[in-house]
Each structure stands twice: as structure tokens, then as C-alpha cells.
Amino acid sequence: xxxxxxxxxxxxxxxxxxxxxxxxxxxxxxxxxxxxxxxxxxxxxxxxxxxxxxxxxxxxxxxxxxxxxxxxxxxxxxxxxxxxxxxxxxxxxxxxxxxxxxxxxxxxxxxxxxxxxxxxxxxxxxxxxxxxxxxxxxxxxxxxxxxxxxxxxxxxxxxxxxxxxxxxxxxxxxxxxxxxxxxxxxxxxxxxxxxxxxxxxxxxxxxxxxxxxxxxxxxxxxxxxxxxxxxxxxxxxxxxxxxxxxxxxxxxxxxxxxxxxxxxxxxxxxxxxxxxxxxxxxxxxxxxxxxxxxxxxxxxxxxxxxxxxxxxxxxxxxxxxxxxxxxxxxxxxxxxxxxxxxxxxxxxxxxxxxxxxxxxxxxxxxxxxxxxxxxxxxxxxxxxxxxxxxxxxxxxxxxxxxxxxxxxxxxxxxxxxxxxxxxxxxxxxxxxxxxxxxxxxxxxxxxx
Numbered sequence: 001x002x003x004x005x006x007x008x009x010x011x012x013x014x015x016x017x018x019x020x021x022x023x024x025x026x027x028x029x030x031x032x033x034x035x036x037x038x039x040x041x042x043x044x045x046x047x048x049x050x051x052x053x054x055x056x057x058x059x060x061x062x063x064x065x066x067x068x069x070x071x072x073x074x075x076x077x078x079x080x081x082x083x084x085x086x087x088x089x090x091x092x093x094x095x096x097x098x099x100x101x102x103x104x105x106x107x108x109x110x111x112x113x114x115x116x117x118x119x120x121x122x123x124x125x126x127x128x129x130x131x132x133x134x135x136x137x138x139x140x141x142x143x144x145x146x147x148x149x150x151x152x153x154x155x156x157x158x159x160x161x162x163x164x165x166x167x168x169x170x171x172x173x174x175x176x177x178x179x180x181x182x183x184x185x186x187x188x189x190x191x192x193x194x195x196x197x198x199x200x201x202x203x204x205x206x207x208x209x210x211x212x213x214x215x216x217x218x219x220x221x222x223x224x225x226x227x228x229x230x231x232x233x234x235x236x237x238x239x240x241x242x243x244x245x246x247x248x249x250x251x252x253x254x255x256x257x258x259x260x261x262x263x264x265x266x267x268x269x270x271x272x273x274x275x276x277x278x279x280x281x282x283x284x285x286x287x288x289x290x291x292x293x294x295x296x297x298x299x300x301x302x303x304x305x306x307x308x309x310x311x312x313x314x315x316x317x318x319x320x321x322x323x324x325x326x327x328x329x330x331x332x333x334x335x336x337x338x339x340x341x342x343x344x345x346x347x348x349x350x351x352x353x354x355x356x357x358x359x360x361x362x363x364x365x366x367x368x369x370x371x372x373x374x375x376x377x378x379x380x381x382x383x384x385x386x387x388x389x390x391x392x393x394x395x396x397x398x399x400x401x402x403x404x405x406x407x408x409x410x411x412x413x414x415x416x417x418x419x420x421x422x423x424x425x426x427x428x429x430x431x432x433x434x435x436x437x438x439x440x441x442x443x444x445x446x447x448x
Contacts, residue, residue: 010034010087011129014118016111017044018135018406019153021055022376024062027069027081027089029155034078034087037066038117039094040110053355054379066091095120104146111139118148135406156377158410158419164262164399167422168429169205169246177210183217183228191224203256203428205229205246216242218249221425235336236329237275243432244268250428251276251394254283258384260372260395260418263432269396270370271322277366277394278326281343284366284390289319290354291370292379319351319370354383363388372414373397374404380413 011033019026020041027035048059066075069089073079078088094113101115102108115132122130132143132150143150158164175194182189191200194208194217202221208214216229231238231245234252239245244267250259251273261269270289277287293315323340330337343349354369369375369383372395380395387393397414409415421427435446 011131012036012121012125014038014092014114014121014130014132015041015153016114016132016134016136016139017041018139019133020045020062021048021058022135022153022406022411023155023378024058024065026153026155027062027065028086030087032085032087035081035089036117036121037089037091038114039091040113040117042066042091044110054376054382058378092117092120097123099123099146101142101146105142111136111142114139115143115146115148118143119146122148135411152411156411156416158415161399161409161415164415164418165431167418168203168431169207169243171207171209173209175208175210177212180208180210180213180215183208183215183226188220188225188227191219191226194226195219201423202425203250203253205249205428205430207242216245218246222255234272234275234279235326237271237326239272240268241434243430243434244272247272247430247432248276250430252280253428256426256428257387257392258395258421258424258427259393260414260427260429261432262397262399262414262418262429264398264401264435266435267432269432270319270368271325273368273370273394273396274319274322275326277368278340278343278349280366281348284392285364286347287343287349287366287368288357288362289323289349289351289368289370290357291315291319292354292372292374315353316351323349323351360386361388362386362391362393364390366392366394368394368396371397371403372417373399373402373412374407375413376407377411377413377416380417 012035013030013033014036015026016038023029027037045059045063048056049063050056069081070079075091076093078090081087081089095116097116097119099119101112101119105112118130118132130149132140132148133153134140134143134150135153140150140152172194179189179194200219200221202219204219206217206219206226208217217226218229220227229245229249232248232252234248239248247259247261247269250256261273263269274289277284277289281287327337327340340349367383367387372380374397375383384393395414395417399409399412399415402408402412418429422429
């Protein structure tokens with residue numbers, strides 16, 4: 001963002017509560033422009049102070065940041081954010097306006113109070129551009145309907161989601177058949193022999209084709225070689241296509257400590273991650289399988305009847321279904337069938353809501369996070385930062401199937417991870433493209 005030439009060129013950004021709960025330090029990310037926090041936002045944040053969810057952490061951290069920044073200033077006055085390179089901030093009390101959003105929309109609510117603050121600034125800060133910043137699409141639409149500029153909070157947002165589609169796997173045609181034969185005979189080949197001057201990315205996967213044959217390969221950046229990738233069973237689960245084969249290879253590769261698997265429902269993301277974890281159970285102290293709780297209709301689970309276990313069971317059932325599917329690959333008398341029951345009973349395999357695991361130190365653990373698209377970038381960072389020695393983390397999800405109100409395909413944690421960590425030697429990403437649940441499930445994904 002280019003620096004403003006004068007005070008009139010400096011914009012005024014009005015932040016709503018959703019932006020603060022998304023990133024507590026968002027107030028610092030508007031360059032030299034000024035930031036206004038409506039008093040209604042502080043009142044709403046007060047309701048989020050208590051709790052262990054990320055939104056509670058963000059609320060507490062923002063309140064501490066505001067206290068630190070204000071120091072000897074009155075918060076309703078313009079106060080420097082931090083040095084000459086940034087603008088000022090102030091908290092705006094509920095103003096009296098000639099144009100009242102409560103009257104326009106026929107209801108008195110906090111969103112309308114925030115709109116009133118932006119309307120007040122537009123009227124009284126003559127010549128300056130006033131912009132409402134919100135993660136709430138509906139609030140942005142309301143703002144635009146009353147002639148207010150409104151935009152999403154863009155910091156950390158992925159600009160080109162299409163580029164993520166091409167991360168991790170590459171199809172190369174017209175490969176010399178002798179190179180493919182060498183991969184089959186020897187198991188590996190010098191990367192430059194096949195790839196030439198093409199840019200190589202760490203832990204990338206290739207489908208190499210000639211007019212006679214084809215082969216699946218993995219780029220080992222440490223040794224600068226392409227290795228043949230074979231379809232292998234993981235706890236009697238066999239990959240059904242090239243992408244699943246690549247995913248299982250990444251899941252079971254000890255040199256790759258962080259894996260993300262993107263794909264629509266039925267492509268086998270969670271099943272492969274769990275099967276790969278069970279195959280490596282002797283290498284880790286515990287296997288954790290977790291997913292974020294996305295409350296029904298965005299209401300807290302406290303609204304649901306029953307004790308905490310009965311409240312959470314519906315959210316965890318899909319994970320148990322995957323475990324049962326793997327277990328049912330064997331007869332009840334088989335030792336593999338009994339081993340899964342034993343792992344669960346001894347809590348060496350744990351299926352829990354993510355909130356129950358957040359905050360722990362994750363050492364010697366195989367950690368699978370399902371539905372990772374419903375996490376914020378900060379939550380993804382927090383989880384990975386907990387990783388101790390001999391820990392492997394698998395994130396699975398579909399970046400186009402968001403169940404939380406203030407995230408989208410460009411701002412969710414899974415997209416953020418894929419974009420920021422691509423080409424790191426500890427990381428691999430695979431997109432599963434073909435549904436393998438059933439033909440009926442494929443019909444739903446493709447035609448409905």
C-alpha cells in the first residue's frame with residue numbers, strides 16, 4: 001500500500017468485531033492510515049474474553065494490545081499506533097447521526113451501531129475516505145446499501161486460489177521411455193535427466209508419461225533424484241488412484257513431517273491419513289485424530305441437549321466411521337482387528353474435538369487434523385507450533401467447503417498453510433481429485 005502524501009490521503013478504516021476475532025493484531029496492519037474501533041466492538045469483545053477457543057484468545061490479546069497502545073491517552077482521542085510509519089487509532093462512542101442505520105433497517109442491533117460510527121465519520125471527517133472493514137459479508141452489503149465503502153480484511157488472504165490447485169502434483173508427457181524403464185528397473189533416476197531445467201519443488205509428485213508407458217515418481221530434493229512411487233497397502237487400505245498413492249506416500253514418508261491433503265467429500269482424505277497412521281503406530285507414542293467443532297447454525301454446543309459427550313458425539317462420528325471402516329477390513333478374530341480396539345482402550349489412539357487437544361505439547365505424536373478449512377491461519381500456526389520431537393501433522397480438508405461464517409476459500413487456515421509452506425523440505429501437499437466413496441457419491445459431487 002503506497003504511503004499517503006497528506007492527511008486527506010490517509011484513509012480511515014472502521015473495524016468490526018469479526019476482524020478482531022480473526023486477528024487481534026489487525027489494527028497494526030493498515031500502514032499509515034487511521035483506524036477506528038466502535039465502542040460496540042469493545043462491548044462485544046467483552047463477551048468473548050472467557051474461554052479456551054482461539055476467538056477467546058484473540059479477544060483477550062486485542063484488549064491487552066489496546067491497553068498497551070493507549071498508555072496515558074484517552075482512547076476516544078486519536079492515539080499513535082506505533083511510530084511514524086503507522087497512523088493513529090481511536091475508540092468511537094455511539095454517535096448521534098442524522099442518518100441512523102437502526103431506523104433504516106428497522107431494528108436496533110450492534111451491527112447497526114457499527115454502521116452508525118462509519119456514517120458519523122463519513123459526515124465529520126470531510127475529504128477523507130472512510131471504509132468499513134468486516135469479515136461479515138452481510139454487514140458489508142448493508143454498508144454498501146447506505147453508501148458506505150466496505151471491504152474484507154485482506155491481510156493473509158490468498159490472492160490466487162487457483163494456483164493452489166496446481167501445488168504438489170505435476171503431469172509430464174513425452175518423457176523418454178528409457179527414463180521410465182530405468183525408474184522401474186532401478187527405483188530412482190537423477191532428477192535433471194528427466195526434469196532438465198524445469199523448476200523443482202521439494203516433495204513434489206509426478207506422473208511421467210511416454211507414448212509407451214508411465215510411472216509415478218517423487219522428487220527427493222535432498223538427493224536430487226526422482227524415486228518410483230508404488231501402490232502400497234496401509235493397514236489393508238489400498239490407494240485406488242495416483243493421487244491417493246501420492247498422499248499415502250507422503251503420510252508414511254518419515255522425512256516429511258507436515259502434510260496437507262485437499263479434496264472434496266469422498267476422496268479418502270481422512271481414511272488414508274488414519275490408515276497411514278495405524279501402519280506407523282509403532283513409531284509414535286500416540287495417534288490423535290481431531291476436528292474443529294463447528295456449532296449447528298453457529299450456536300454454541302451448549303444449546304444442544306445432553307451431557308458433553310452426547311453433545312460432541314455427532315461431530316466426532318465421521319472420524320469413528322473411518323476407523324470402523326479400516327477395522328472391518330479384517331475379521332473380528334484377526335489380530336489387526338483386535339489391535340485397533342486395544343489402541344482405543346489404551347488411549348494410544350484418541351479421537352477428540354480439536355479444542356480438547358489445543359494447548360498440549362505434541363511430542364512423539366502422529367496428529368491428524370480433519371476439516372482444517374474451518375480453522376483460521378492463526379489456529380493452524382498454533383497447532384504446528386506445538387509440535388515437539390518426532391511429531392508428524394496431517395491436515396485434511398476442502399478449501400471450498402467452509403462451515404464457519406467469517407472464513408472463505410482465500411482466508412481459511414488450510415489455504416494459508418498450502419500457500420505459505422509450499423516448497424519447504426519438511427512439507428508435502430496433495431490434492432485428491434477423484435471420489436472413491438461410491439458412484440452415487442460421485443454423482444452428488446459432480447452433478448448436484
